[in-house]
Amino acid sequence: MVDINTQISEINKKGFLDIEVNPALDLFKEIEILKKEKNAIILAHYYQEEDIQDIADYIGDSLGLAQQAEKTKADMIIFTGVHFMAETAKILNPQKKVILPDLKAGCSLSDSAPAELFKQFKNKYKDHTVVTYINCSTEMKALSDIICTSSNAKAIIDSLPVDEPIIFAPDKNLGAYLNKITGRNMKLWNGSCMVHEIFSLEKITKLKIRHPKAKFIAHPECEEHILALADYIGSTTGLLKFSQQDTSKEFIVATEAGIIHQMQKACPDKTFIPAPPNNSCACNNCPYMKLNTLEKLYISMKYELPEIIMDEDLRIAAKKPIDRMLEISRYYNL
Ligand code: 13P
Numbered sequence: 001m002v003d004i005n006t007q008i009s010e011i012n013k014k015g016f017l018d019i020e021v022n023p024a025l026d027l028f029k030e031i032e033i034l035k036k037e038k039n040a041i042i043l044a045h046y047y048q049e050e051d052i053q054d055i056a057d058y059i060g061d062s063l064g065l066a067q068q069a070e071k072t073k074a075d076m077i078i079f080t081g082v083h084f085m086a087e088t089a090k091i092l093n094p095q096k097k098v099i100l101p102d103l104k105a106g107c108s109l110s111d112s113a114p115a116e117l118f119k120q121f122k123n124k125y126k127d128h129t130v131v132t133y134i135n136c137s138t139e140m141k142a143l144s145d146i147i148c149t150s151s152n153a154k155a156i157i158d159s160l161p162v163d164e165p166i167i168f169a170p171d172k173n174l175g176a177y178l179n180k181i182t183g184r185n186m187k188l189w190n191g192s193c194m195v196h197e198i199f200s201l202e203k204i205t206k207l208k209i210r211h212p213k214a215k216f217i218a219h220p221e222c223e224e225h226i227l228a229l230a231d232y233i234g235s236t237t238g239l240l241k242f243s244q245q246d247t248s249k250e251f252i253v254a255t256e257a258g259i260i261h262q263m264q265k266a267c268p269d270k271t272f273i274p275a276p277p278n279n280s281c282a283c284n285n286c287p288y289m290k291l292n293t294l295e296k297l298y299i300s301m302k303y304e305l306p307e308i309i310m311d312e313d314l315r316i317a318a319k320k321p322i323d324r325m326l327e328i329s330r331y332y333n334l
């Protein structure tokens with residue numbers, strides 16, 4: 001018998017409901033039943049494990065997921081991604097239950113910008129507009145003027161007057177790339193993603209020599225020397241679309257390896273090679289994204305826990321810059 005009260009207190013320690021799942025259960029079927037019963041929608045990022053991608057109602061990048069969260073009519077959102085993404089869904093849906101299967105699914109990039117330290121940085125540049133990448137905490141969002149994602153960052157920066165001074169946080173790699181393609185001189189916060197900083201220049205160069213016809217495609221969270229080699233740079237959705245539209249048969253992919261599942265599904269006749277990390281670990285798999293499992297997804301739907309809860313004043317403050325992002329994205333049809 002499951003003692004749910006004990007389990008709830010355990011969530012604080014473990015981040016998830018640690019309830020054993022009968023291995024004989026057909027979880028795909030059970031999750032479908034729960035979806036209907038609870039009028040729930042499963043939103044998944046491309047970096048989720050394959051089973052989760054296969055059962056999700058919508059798979060997308062950070063922008064697509066925020067847009068889906070904004071328009072869903074479901075009563076409950078099961079967010080299979082990381083904490084800042086589920087928080088964004090909650091900010092947009094205060095009346096709905098937003099469930100994250102494992103609350104410890106964080107983000108190294110988001111962690112690299114503690115709101116208290118960022119406040120001091122922002123105070124040094126009082127006349128600057130703050131454009132913040134969505135990979136940040138709700139507290140950081142509340143300190144921002146506009147949120148952006150890797151899909152719409154260029155459009156958002158281009159929408160500001162050319163002489164407007166800007167702070168960009170928290171990703172220094174994306175910020176440097178944006179400075180380059182927009183001709184701005186934004187002040188950059190010194191944060192980064194542990195997954196996108198792991199790629200080995202030497203190994204990618206060797207791979208390119210071995211696969212001379214392969215296109216090298218990269219996410220803009222990668223470091224400058226990696227991006228310098230890329231035939232195409234874009235968000236996860238951008239990379240997926242490029243791999244479908246380009247006539248090449250081989251692609252070396254520099255982002256989290258989960259995206260390859262959708263690439264391969266869309267183009268079974270093409271070859272996708274994950275860009276190698278600089279040691280023999282599996283570090284091109286995001287350890288936070290991969291904390292969500294099919295079992296945790298099932299349990300979290302069944303017990304409707306762990307739930308994203310937030311302070312209402314903070315939510316309202318964080319919603320403003322997200323609404324601005326969604327408005328600009330609608331205007332540019334992104
Ligand atoms: P996008 O979803 O915008 O491609 O960003 C990738 C990422 O690192 C999400 O954590």
Ligand code: SF4
Binds near residue numbers: 106109195286287
């Ligand atoms: Fe954060 Fe990087 Fe993982 Fe994305 S891949 S969730 S940016 S740590």
